[in-house]
Amino acid sequence: MRELVQQPLTMWNLLLIVLAAIALLLVVLVFVTYAIYFERKVIGWMQLRPGPNRVGPLGLLQTVADVSKLLLKEDTRPKQADRILFALAPVLAYAPAFTVLAVMPFTESLQFADLDIGVLYYVGLSSITVLGVITAGWASNNKYALIGGLRSAAQMISYEVALVMSIVGIVILTGSMNLREIVEAQRDVWNIVPQFLAFLIFIIAAQAELNRSPFDLPEAESELVAGYHVEYSGFRFAMFMLAEYVYMFAMGTMVTVLFLGGWLPIHPALSFIPGIVWFVVKFSLYVFLQFWLRATMPRIRSDQLMSFAWKGLLPLAFLNILLTAGFVSIFA
Amino acid sequence: MEEHVQLTPLERYVTRIGEKFGESAIENAYINELAKHVPTLVIQKEQWKEVARFLKEDESLHFEYLSNLHGIDYEDRMEMYYHFYSYKHRQNLAVKIVLPRENPSVCSVAEIWGGADWSERETYDLLGIHFAGHPNLTRIMLPDDWVGYPLRKDYVEYDEEV
């Protein structure tokens, strides 16, 4: 895949590149479909109920039916909404979510772009999504949506800082921002061991970035009804949902790559199992953790959320950088 | 006052209020056998506001809790019924005020017992009793443009279709 990009651009190559992108999109769509299915199933089991089990065998087609419904539904727009921004917001939210996947190394060979600044690329692009959320909140011309959008902006920006700072330790340790090299550097020991503090900060900040429980304030159903996407329906709403789950996909990939050794086996003796399987297993563990949290946690309050980010997570992230830098300069 | 130790609560209330406001403030005083023997006072309408404040603030009465208040339409007259409780003395007290049927009005006790606020609004809404000095005497259950007071005995439905 990487070689393909470096070859001269012929019609054939262009076609291959486009086909590969479509393939990835399909993989992501299938992931989203079944992530939603498993989320409902897993939470259902945790809550002593069967979860979806009507559409298709074991309810496997439930999400397919839901998505088809969303796509076929009338696209409503409030009369007073800002037409252009209202249409633009879902795109702004979704596009960066998909583009960040380009730098993700799923296995040694399966990666679309091997950027030397992969980490930076991810962090930079993913912060564009917040624009989509604010735009949606503003353009809807709805007070609940506005509050949700602004909460979301405050939250995502605050936690982004902590998120990025927690990665710095790994960059120092590895000496590279290339995601593939970061994985390769974990052959002996996964980053989760030397960078455990960073791992915790990353996991917490990632929950906030993803607007997922216990940090699901922007869409806090009980107070804001649905937050920034309260006025959206049909396929525009589907795009917000899609963005949310694609981000979950991206964040899962990031956690796996940065902390859990990507496609590397847990022990060299187990290397006969293909890398992609290892990747999927680790990735699934992270996704499961999210569902688990959602079934367990109450929602944190917005002011506590902010003070937790700036007074709790960020100093810890700095401490982690300091410790890592000290460690590296003494022992390396 | 030693010989008055055996006074029943009702006699105590009557004496205390009588001393302060004169005999005329209490129109009637009796034990209501039907309501678990609650001492009941019928207070004169004009002096109700001062008596109410006294009921709450006097140390020997100290009825700091308003359990309930409402009005009753007896066709020839209106009545207000208040039920108080004193947590300090562990005593119940019922107070009644007789109002004329036409343009019934009584002073509000919402500033003495905050809990009276909505109950007075409800009584105004459903019975049309006016509470002088209430901070926000508007309809609470029915729409603001409702015609008539449904709990009055002579109430006729404005719109039979509804």
Place this chain on the structure above:
Amino acid sequence: MLRNQPPTESVISPAPEIRTEEMLLNVGPQHPSTHGVFRLVVKIEGETIKEAVPVMGYLHRGTEKIAENLTYTQIIPYMDRLDYLAAMTNNYVLCHAVETMMGLAIPERADYLRIIAMELNRIASHLVWWGTYLLDIGAMSPFLYAFRDRESILDLLNELCGARMTFNYMRIGGVKWDAPPGWIEKVANFVQYMKKELPNYHKLVSGNEIFIHRLAGIGQYDADTALHYSLSGVMLRCTGIKWDLRRDESYSLYDRFEFEIPTAVEGDCLARYWLRLAEIEQSLRILEQAVQQFPADGEIMGKVPRVIRPPAGETYVRIESPRGEIGVYIASQGKDKPWRLKLRRPSFMNLQILPHLLVGANMANMVAILGSIDIVLGEVDA
């Protein structure tokens, strides 16, 4: 809509060139956290509430007016529909008022059945509160656990009187149905089950750091304020006033049981949360004793005249419902229908403190404070 209060000064004075505006937010009547058709118009600055005006009446059915044209027995089903989460206590308070007027003696077995039904219903009501309150706070699972256990209670009550929520079970002078064979054992089993289950509730939620931080110190008031606003039930006991009509103005056979009255001094949402769970424990204790003392046989209806005509006069009785003090006033003219029926609804009275608690609170606390009052809209609007 917003009146009576002068516009309050902004706490953080904005820089002169930035124009800030207070926003008027209409919460409800269709809103997931108002627990029914309750509407709240809040004026917010940022996320701070400057003023809150409750608007109600969307569920007003005029029960008091309807009752004037019904015989006393016919009113009972209407009582079910006030506080539909604890219909048994509503049944009881009406019957109790009429029985007090007529001086009726209730057979012992009927009284035990009433108490068992009321306490089961109290637990069910608190369970609904627990589940929905945590749903308001943003935790999803407790709701389903609470409803699972509430379902067992509803099954028991269903077996007793054939309805799950609107029971119409009690009659003036007794109860309508006797306990079916084996029912008392089922109640005993449920009590044992619930006693084991309750610690799990605490394990799942009560120790959660986020949960505690969200509730501690929120919606706080002191005992004087509570009395001033005529609060009752848990809303009163959370300020340290030990007051429970079941013990302090004992009715039915409550003086035969040993139970505590849980109180707290903090007066905040967290205290109210703990009290409601503690009350479930006490209700279980009462049930346990009631099941043990339950008479082997006996009448379930006392000697009641064929047509119920309380003597002319008036009465006011109050009892302890899960939400607080529920009272019934009856003015009778010696007829078979009440001249005037007045319902003192605890949800309605407790709700009065809401505007006072909300001023200065954060938007996110609005839901937590409203939820902690535990209102049922059927009762607020009557």
